[in-house]
Amino acid sequence: MIAISLKNQPSNRHLRGVNLHRVQPMLATTQTPFMLLRTNVIKESFRRIQKAMPNIDLFYAVKANDHPSIIKTLIEENCNFDISSAHELETVIKCGGVVENAIHTNPIKMIPEFDSAVEMGVNTFVADNITELDKFRKYDGKAGVLVRIKTESNGSVVNLSYKFGAETKEIPQLLDRIIDLNIPFRGFCFHVGSQCTDIDQYTAAIKTSRKMINLAANKGLSTEILDIGGGFPIEYTEDIPPIEYIGQRISSALEANIDPSIRIISEPGRFICGEAVTLFSSVIGKSTRNGKKWYYIDDGLYGSFSGRLFDHCSYQIITNRNTKWEKAALAGPTCDSFDVIYDDCLMPPLEMGDILMFPAMGAYCSVSATKFNGLKPARIVTVDW
Numbered sequence: 001m002i003a004i005s006l007k008n009q010p011s012n013r014h015l016r017g018v019n020l021h022r023v024q025p026m027l028a029t030t031q032t033p034f035m036l037l038r039t040n041v042i043k044e045s046f047r048r049i050q051k052a053m054p055n056i057d058l059f060y061a062v063k064a065n066d067h068p069s070i071i072k073t074l075i076e077e078n079c080n081f082d083i084s085s086a087h088e089l090e091t092v093i094k095c096g097g098v099v100e101n102a103i104h105t106n107p108i109k110m111i112p113e114f115d116s117a118v119e120m121g122v123n124t125f126v127a128d129n130i131t132e133l134d135k136f137r138k139y140d141g142k143a144g145v146l147v148r149i150k151t152e153s154n155g156s157v158v159n160l161s162y163k164f165g166a167e168t169k170e171i172p173q174l175l176d177r178i179i180d181l182n183i184p185f186r187g188f189c190f191h192v193g194s195q196c197t198d199i200d201q202y203t204a205a206i207k208t209s210r211k212m213i214n215l216a217a218n219k220g221l222s223t224e225i226l227d228i229g230g231g232f233p234i235e236y237t238e239d240i241p242p243i244e245y246i247g248q249r250i251s252s253a254l255e256a257n258i259d260p261s262i263r264i265i266s267e268p269g270r271f272i273c274g275e276a277v278t279l280f281s282s283v284i285g286k287s288t289r290n291g292k293k294w295y296y297i298d299d300g301l302y303g304s305f306s307g308r309l310f311d312h313c314s315y316q317i318i319t320n321r322n323t324k325w326e327k328a329a330l331a332g333p334t335c336d337s338f339d340v341i342y343d344d345c346l347m348p349p350l351e352m353g354d355i356l357m358f359p360a361m362g363a364y365c366s367v368s369a370t371k372f373n374g375l376k377p378a379r380i381v382t383v384d385w
């Protein structure tokens, strides 16, 4: 993990298009830590992925970031929503979204959660085992099902098939149960894992889906939807394949394997919201421990940097200083020794009050921040540029 000095490399690529002239006055008046949320970037990312995958209906994965400005911006863009709880659905509705444009993709649902989603009118859910399918019985045809197929998670930073997804050998039994319980069958879904850089994972999962679609057809079940999940990567500290290339590979695999009458949907989260948020955090303490410089800042693992843990992510650090670079540690503001963001990073010497900038912190950061130690999560400041 290397800090980037603004003085050394003021490149737009590193700044992710953040206009420093517009940010400077905010830094003077806004208490850190704060997250700058740029709705224009949400729009651009949505349009870019839509263009890259023109025949796929997008359902934004609200879990990645449920901020109302993001939801409202996406409603204006006619995006649909992937929700995993009644609360996420309520957020979408409060922002002006409609239930008809939402699917519920949590494979294991608490009964009260399931009840409220069905009551509110959601009609497409996900299951990957018999026990879960049995929960559908009480809704008497109001809750349809997508069967989640397990995929390999090679090349993804977050493995989403460890906990979820049915093995292909289990699927015949699941389809039989769907028939027995008379559950409306919608089709199949998979998720190759988040921040996926190995595009073969999508093409392999599409080929497996074709086999499962044929299997269902042989049992008299017609597939309406194939949901190819999310997983599309953004640039943190490593290079990634561009979404245009990913879209091309996926489109070719779909064309070769999936009947065009089947509706293809996708649930991108990170790709849409990740680059739209930049964190600003101040140095609030300094020390030297065992010969290494330690800097303490006003946000940490219990706050916006929760993504370091849950999302296994490394975020770039941008500083305004550019003197002698040395090994340092960067720690959060709580009393827990565990609250260390980077144990070994290269940094120029920082001063008290210095403001550091962390780009691409829109996905899986603020949504998992806590108020441990009574410290409030970073404020979110929304702008439309």
Ligand SMILES: Cc1ncc(COP(=O)(O)O)c(C=O)c1O
Pocket (backbone or CB within 6 Å): 061, 063, 064, 082, 105, 106, 160, 191, 193, 194, 195, 229, 230, 231, 232, 267, 268, 269, 270, 271, 363
């Ligand atoms: C079911 C489901 N869909 C979509 C997503 C969004 O994935 P990503 O942010 O990688 O696009 C997730 C992430 O956890 C998920 O679990």
